[in-house]
Amino acid sequence: xxxxxxxxxxxxVTAENGDRxxxxxxxxxxxxxxxxxxxxxxxxxHLGGQIWSEHDSYFVLSHARTIMTLQMEDGRKLKFFHRDLxxxxxxxxxxx
Numbered sequence: 001x002x003x004x005x006x007x008x009x010x011x012x013v014t015a016e017n018g019d020r021x022x023x024x025x026x027x028x029x030x031x032x033x034x035x036x037x038x039x040x041x042x043x044x045x046h047l048g049g050q051i052w053s054e055h056d057s058y059f060v061l062s063h064a065r066t067i068m069t070l071q072m073e074d075g076r077k078l079k080f081f082h083r084d085l086x087x088x089x090x091x092x093x094x095x096x
Contacts, residue, residue: 004045005029009073013051016066021059025051025070027089047094050087051080060087067092 007027014020027049051070053059060082071077077095082088 001030001046002033003028003030007049007072011051011070011072014069014071015063016068021053021056023051023053023059023070025049025072027051047078047089047091049089051082051089052087060085069095 005028007025007029009025011023011025012020013023027047030046030048032044032046056062064082064085067079067081069077069079079092079095080089081092083090
């Protein structure tokens with residue numbers, strides 16, 4: 001995997017019911033590297049990492065597997081869900 005971008009900071013999450021909360025995020029955008037001996041190809045990009053709340057210790061548990069929207073410090077947005085209780089996320093949709 002090749003690290004393309006490391007995103008860290010504070011953001012705002014909007015839940016499906018419209019509730020908004022301040023969160024922290026630590027995300028990585030990576031890309032598959034081509035196999036040795038094969039011509040370079042466009043690799044798939046992956047987004048992974050964690051999103052959590054410093055103010056709500058039940059944030060991940062109370063929103064497990066629900067789709068939420070994160071707006072990052074730089075204005076970019078994505079829809080995600082928590083994959084586990086450690087706060088690791090799965091990407092649903094990159095909004096931009």
